[in-house]
Amino acid sequence: MMPKLPFLKKEKSATSTSLSTGDRSEIFRASRRDFLKIGSLATGGFVLGINFQCSGPKGELITFAPNVFVSIGSDNIVTILAHRSEMGTGIRTSLPMIVADELGADWSKVRIVQAEGDEEKYGNQNTDGSFSVRMFYEPMKKAGATARYLLVQAAAKEWGVDPSECDTEASHVILKGGSKKIPFGDLVAQIQTMELPKDEQLTWKEFSSYKLVGTDVPIYDAQDIATGKAVFGADVNLPNMLIAVVRRSPVVGAKAVSFNDEKALAIPGVKKVVKIDGAGLPTALDKPLEGIAVLAENTWAAIKGSEALEVEWDLGPNQTYNSSAQLQEMLKSTASAGTVKRQRGDFSKAKSSSGKVIEKTYLAPFYAHSTIEPPAAIADVKADGSVEIWAPSQHPQWARGAVAGALGVELPKVKLNVTLLGGGFGRKSKPDYVVEAALLSKAAGVPVRVQWTRSCDLHHDYYHSHSAQRIVATLDDSGNLSGWNHHTVFPAIGAGLDAAPPSDGELDLGCRDFPYDVPNIRIESHETTAHTRIGWLRSVSNIHHAFAIGSMLDEIAESKGVDPVDQAIALLGEDKDLVFAGEMVGDYGNYGEKIEDFPWSTARMKKVIETVAEKSNWKANLAAGKAIGFAAHKSFLTYVACVVTVEKDAAGNLLIPEVHYAVDCGIAVNTDRVRSQFEGGAQFATSLATTSAITLENGKVVQNNFDTYQIIRMPQAPKKIHVHIVPSKEKPTGVGEPPVPPFIPALANAVYKLTGKRNYELPFKA
């Protein structure tokens, strides 16, 4: 049984085509009379106390919250809840910007508070799949518009004017023309008794009147980060808390037969040793591995204690596994017939009648997420059975449910506070480390912080799968691309010892959705097994699919002697919306959205390609023989084209002096954070392309730390990264993942120009 992929499946909030209706409204009704006690906010920053008082004692700050996302205080402070996890995308700033703009709030008087994990109250909080802005742009507008409606009604009544005569600006209601204005805070008492507006009563601000959306807004936490005050997963301290470091099964599925903790317990500060019964095989996305935890008064004692443990493991069936051997087997399998997952025309016929066949294979390794903050979580399982968690979680609801399940308590007993995440990239979607903390706190009877070390992180990740691909391209007698046959195989997310193909959802990530006008297309997948835990990493299987497709298209262009940019535009054909009707075998996922709502627009793709070519001076640089490479790739419904320039320094090191990206992500909410995601995406992708690889020998991960699992350092980073945002009024789509996929083939194609040697395997050396 394949598990559902949380980042792809149509989750509750993603199914509705119009997010301002349906189950969204329940969220707005849920807290009709909620008053936020601001005093409770000061304690932890992210601890939110909600009670149901209808008025505060005299002299106390009164706050009105027309919905769970926004509340207004009599001190004229607007508090906006950030319910998605902040792992570096800027979402904690970007969604509140939308609320504030629609409300007409003064941004300098906005306070942002992190919501705890509670799906019933806030809706989907799974911060994954680049869908936060896509899913919540409309609900955030509605949150702001609802509050604005009430404020305007109250002011109009006070002034004896029609509400249409009023507007909001800088946290005031103003009488149009500017003769009167009143601060929001002065209206709080009046609006408490007002009925919430119906959807049809709401009005929307003109996009052109937005002051925040579509501009550069600094992230809310910048000052706290620069002064060391920002609170991450391991930064919460509780009285009597013990720190746990866990020795986990070195091979996935291994069981601890016995262990000797005598030496561990002899280390000063070590208090307790607790066995965690692991999920075993098949692996689980939400359960801990088998492990022996050392609980100590401080982290250092726990680390030393875990090293001093003597554990006898039954290593199980994965102990003979070697990743390099599997990679070669997978490569071999791509030469045989697989399961057809998309069919257009007749590829076999095209091949037999073609003038030329180009056949290439592509390999990519396992990758670890290696967030600089290793997983950590804090749990306080109390005597009354209630549980409080602090965790840097991308998916607080899943973590909350997994904790409740593991402890056998009802969901409402678990309170999950979300801290800042020191990087996520998909790793911190999985709640295994949060469950560890909960189990250990229960066993120890005190609060516990579980702290992963770097070797824990690299050895026990949910890895991006290694992969083998074969692309066979046929050219007709006129040199036109007549056939495209793409074979792909990789251990699927959730796969185990029984051979399985990649899921349709994984194939929809940059493989089956091949957008080009080629008359004969056949996409085939192959089965393989998984011997470690497979997860998802920033842009998931788009990483290897885009590498193969983008490299192959460059090679085809070269064989024809045409400019790869011209070729891409020509292959996209007439402007149209692709729906792949009748071609997909099985459902096409389209990132959880109906294809009618988010069609595959060849026109938008052409526009980003033309933009990047123009801005990077592509034609002139190509004519001048510069080492430049191009690729374009749509992922997570965002259109991206990329041009990379490379050179070598005197010592022969590869340098990337310049990168140009063009992106169409619909409405760009926070343009500075759109740019920063692309800047970061180029650097992340440089690591994937040139430095990083996880390998397994005898079932164990070989790499231990950043000396052997390398990510790029400052000298290796692309020097200038230009991000050209194509102006768009289309529905907003995400930018966390889309920068990664096209960069890798663009870099590979540039390196080929420089060295004359094509690279078919990641990571490559120039």
Added chain:
Amino acid sequence: MENYKLSINGKTQEVTAPEDMPLLWVIRDLLDMKGTKFGCGQALCGACTVHLDGEAVRSCSLPVSEVGSGKVTTIEGLSEDGSHPLQKAWVEHVVPQCGYCQSGQIMNAAALLTKNPSPSESDIEAAMQGNLCRCGTYNRIKDAILTASQSL
């Protein structure tokens, strides 16, 4: 276990710790100052960078017994109110993404500027290459250091 008198951010702190406990865990666990971060434990990522007598050191790999009378500065002690030119430049350039590595980046950059108030881009690259950032903020870090160097 030994008793140590440490000078941290201008204050004398008394702690009892085993002599091999890295300064990082003394700072984070014993003194509850959480601005200095744990990343790798082997001086490979720079997230734990603090100053020892003005030099950038990796506190994850510096045993407390070797600190002696040296003056330790952490991110909390770099300035009283976030007014160090680097901290201001970090905010101005909106350097952080997730922010986790940035305490270490700022501390490392501060040590660089003390020694070399007008670093070139390649000076910055050479000095900062021990500090990893997974989000990919290297370019903005460089820009922020250049900005800060101009305001020194």
